[in-house]
Amino acid sequence: MAHLTKIKLLDSTLREGEQSSGVCFSLEEKIEIAKHLESFGVDIIEVGHPGISQLEEEVCKKVCEQIKNMETLVHARACKTEILSAHNTGANWVGIWASFNPISLETKFTNKSKEWVKEQVLSSILFAKELGLKVRFTIEDASRTSFEIIEEIAQITNQAGVDRLSLADTVGAWNPQKCYQMVKFAVKNFNCEIEVHLHNDFGLALANAHSAIEAGASIIDVSVLGIGERAGICDLFQMSASLAYFYDDVSFNFKETKYLKDIVARISTFIPEPHRPIVGKNAFIHSSKYHAKANSKNYKAYEFLSPELFGYERKLLPQEYVRESKLRFSNEFKVGNPFVKSAAELKYHRHGVGDRWVHIDSRVDERSPVYIIERLFHEDYVGSYEPHVDTHAHNCDSIFVFMGNNVDGSGLNVKVTLGNETKIIKSPASVFIPAELTHNYEYISGTGRFLNFVMSPSYNKSLL
Structure with a gap:
């Protein structure tokens, strides 16, 4: 299914993504993500909201300076001070927004009339144009705004010469039919490009995006993994892949998919569900x-x-079905029984010094989502052992913990290799091991214990 107009993707990971609970990117992280979004092939990067503070203005400015081959956009409320802040960042676009429906006027513009808001919008757009900025105007909560009000806004934005109108489904209230109707109406009434910002509260953001495209929208807002406020927005990978497969868009560098997924998932502590399209661990x-x-x-x-x-x-990976008597959804108070087990049961492991205990896995308690082992070094084995752990990697994060037998936790010496880096470590020490990163450890000397936490109910099934 080809489309005559090139559909542009505006990536909002750096702005909308920070409205996801607990997410705040450092400047260095923003720049790294932006560079790889640029390499991926999105058309516009939404950098942030500089009007929040002087610090945010500086952050946005430094990110914009690093983006060389695509357009940048920053947010601003409909007031001149925030427009000036946007201009100071060097971004190509300013995204001005306002909302006009009754609930918005009641909760966001207390004691202000709709006419007052319209005047603010008009003066802000004209000021931004005077400063040489391209202007995207967003009707916030457009999905709960009447066609009559939308038509009123069209008169303002057409008069002011807005370059682009964004219809925001701020609360995720649209279904594909309603989205199509609103976009079709906007295409008819606004003298500019039409963009859509679609929240995923019903899981309909991608479907609504395709409906918007068919109605004439030419810009879709996305984010890496769809992160954003509440249930997030349209997923970059799902949207771009569907454009490639259904609209013959060959402009995306999909080899960047895995890296972008990995770094945003790590920073945001968001682990994609196994069945998530394209990037979920079960997807293929x-x-x-x-x-x-x-x-x-x-x-x-x-x-x-x-x-x-x-x-x-x-x-x-064809699987055998073993239907045992289990209640893995139970909240029963159950005390597991750790057991001693040879390391030989593990791939990439052989017998070695010390006793090895399995503290918890699916055998100790079938509900467990983690695998925890402990190796006890009762005596100093220096000079009398052979390394027994080969380099390997897991499809999940894991953790090494080393504790010596001395009161302060000292007394155990080991060598750990993580990726291409090897370090001699003295206890007490902990090492976080990111998913898919090769690693091993080697006992050197001393007494104490080694704990390994693997974020999987089965060690061998977690191995790459």
Whole structure:
């Protein structure tokens, strides 16, 4: 399904993404994400809201300075001080917004009339244009705003020469039919490009985006992993992939997918659900025996999206079903029984010094989402051992903890390799190991204990 107009993607990870609970990017993180979004091939990057403070203005300015090959946009409320702040960042665009429906006038513009808000919007847009900025005007909460009010706003923005209008489904209230109707109305009444900002409260952001495109919208707001306020917005990877497959858009560098997913997931502590399209850990795994067999002959049997395009690999992992008597949803107070087990049960491990305990995994308690082992070094084995852990990596995060037998936790010496870096470590010490990063450890000397926390109920199944 081709489309005559190039559909542009505005990435709002750096702005909308920070409205996701607990997310705040450092300047260095913003720059790193922005550079890779640029490489990915989005058309515009929404950098932030400089009018919040002098610090935010400086952050936005420094990010804008690093983006060389695409346009940048910063937010501003409909007032001259924030327009000036936006201009100071060097961004190409300012995104001015306001809302006009009754609930907005009641809660955001107390004691102000709709006419007052319209005057503020008009003067702000004209001021931004005087400063040489391109202007996107956003009707906040457009999905709960009447067609009559939208038509009134069209008169203002057309008069002021707005470059782009954004319709924001601020509370995720649209379905595809209503979204289509509003966008079609806007295309008819506004003398500019139409953009949509779609929240995902019903899980309809992607569907609404395609409905908006069919109605004539030419810019879709997205974010990495769809992060944003509440249930987030349209997912960058899902939106761009659907444009590639359904609209023959070949402009995206999908090899950036995995890196962008990894860094934003790490920073935001957002772990994509296993079945999330494209980036979920199960997205390209075929577990049904019947499906795996067919795909071994021709992967198209049960696959439309190609994992290689996004830097992933398909896996054929036919599974056996063992239906045991379990209640893994139970909140029962259960005391597990740790057990001593040889390291030989683990891939990449061999027998070695010290006793190894399995404290918790799916065998100790079938509800456990983690695997915790402990190795006890009762005596100093210096000079009398061979390394017993080969380099390996997990599909999840893990943690090493080293504690010596001395009162202050000292007394144990080990060597840890993480990626291409090796360090000699003296206890007490902890090492965080990011998912997919190769690692190993090696006992050197001393007495104490080593704890390994793997964020998976099964050690071997977590291995890459």
